[in-house]
Amino acid sequence: MRLSTVILPIHRWSEGQKNWRRAEELGFHAAYTYDHLSWRTFRDSTWFGAMPTLTAAATATERIRLGTLVTSPNFRHPVTLAKELMSLDDISDGRITLGIGAGGSGFDATALGQEPWSPKERADRFGEFVALLDRLLIEEAVTERGTYYAADEARNIPGCVQRPRLPFAVAATGPRGLKLAARYGQAWVTTGDPKLFDEGTPEQSVAALASQIEKLGKACAETGRDVTGLDKVLLTGFTPDRSRPLESVDAFVDFAGRHRELGFTEIVIHWPIPDSDFAADQAVFERIATESLAQLG
Numbered sequence: 001m002r003l004s005t006v007i008l009p010i011h012r013w014s015e016g017q018k019n020w021r022r023a024e025e026l027g028f029h030a031a032y033t034y035d036h037l038s039w040r041t042f043r044d045s046t047w048f049g050a051m052p053t054l055t056a057a058a059t060a061t062e063r064i065r066l067g068t069l070v071t072s073p074n075f076r077h078p079v080t081l082a083k084e085l086m087s088l089d090d091i092s093d094g095r096i097t098l099g100i101g102a103g104g105s106g107f108d109a110t111a112l113g114q115e116p117w118s119p120k121e122r123a124d125r126f127g128e129f130v131a132l133l134d135r136l137l138i139e140e141a142v143t144e145r146g147t148y149y150a151a152d153e154a155r156n157i158p159g160c161v162q163r164p165r166l167p168f169a170v171a172a173t174g175p176r177g178l179k180l181a182a183r184y185g186q187a188w189v190t191t192g193d194p195k196l197f198d199e200g201t202p203e204q205s206v207a208a209l210a211s212q213i214e215k216l217g218k219a220c221a222e223t224g225r226d227v228t229g230l231d232k233v234l235l236t237g238f239t240p241d242r243s244r245p246l247e248s249v250d251a252f253v254d255f256a257g258r259h260r261e262l263g264f265t266e267i268v269i270h271w272p273i274p275d276s277d278f279a280a281d282q283a284v285f286e287r288i289a290t291e292s293l294a295q296l297g
Helices: 014-024 049-061 078-091 119-138 175-184 202-222 249-263 284-297
Strands: 004-005 032-033 065-070 096-099 140-143 150-155 168-171 187-190 231-235 266-270
Touching: 004 119, 004 140, 004 284, 014 032, 014 049, 014 096, 032 049, 032 096, 032 202, 032 266, 049 078, 078 119, 078 150, 078 175, 096 119, 119 140, 119 168, 119 175, 168 175, 168 249, 187 202, 202 231, 202 249, 249 284
Parallel strands: 004 032, 004 266, 032 065, 065 096, 096 168, 168 187, 187 231, 231 266
Antiparallel strands: 140 150
16 A cells, blocks of 8 residues: 555645655655645635646656646646646656546636536536547547647657556546546446435445446446556545544554555545644554555455
């Protein structure tokens, strides 16, 4: 099992860079950030852009993988995003993973002045977005006319450092999204079942996650793919456990062990943010980073 962290872009770089460097020192597999224009309770607080933040992180670190968790079509276009990702993969010397999802109905959905998309339109757009982005990152020149997205002789030369392109970690729980993960993903991402967050139990959450993995397996089988070749990533903080797994090393080892048994290969924990939903003791967090995987065996 791999252990990674997500660092929200809430600090000026003079201060924020310390967290990215420290994440590498602690031995995390990857450090991700959210790709939003603003997000939930942080909407009226400091919030910087994901791509510039990751570019700076790439120059401040040497080994740790970096990426988005996740990018969505809400305010992105495949053509411009592909150019940024190709450049970022070069700057990081091939350490970028693109976490990508369909997006939701939050602030990003209307920030460009558009009406929020229906769930069906989000799913339609997501499918078209991922397919075109896949081509743009592999082929030198792409022309495409879709319902929502188009490219006209779009060029991405010399392409990604990682071949044939940087990996996609596809966030999905519905049937259409799971098929995208099976077809295009090198990893699959989930936060659990949101319906269980307020009133569910950890046991119900584990059962829901097991069901999601079972459905992922069926989607892979339908595409002729072995599900064991797909990394399975759990972004924590959104299950009924909330922050309890970060209360002690033992608590985290128990949490991670239960989810490893389901088939998860990577657990992502939030870098502590005082006075927020992601508040945690920094010293305990760092002990989890350095000690927990050895205890899992």
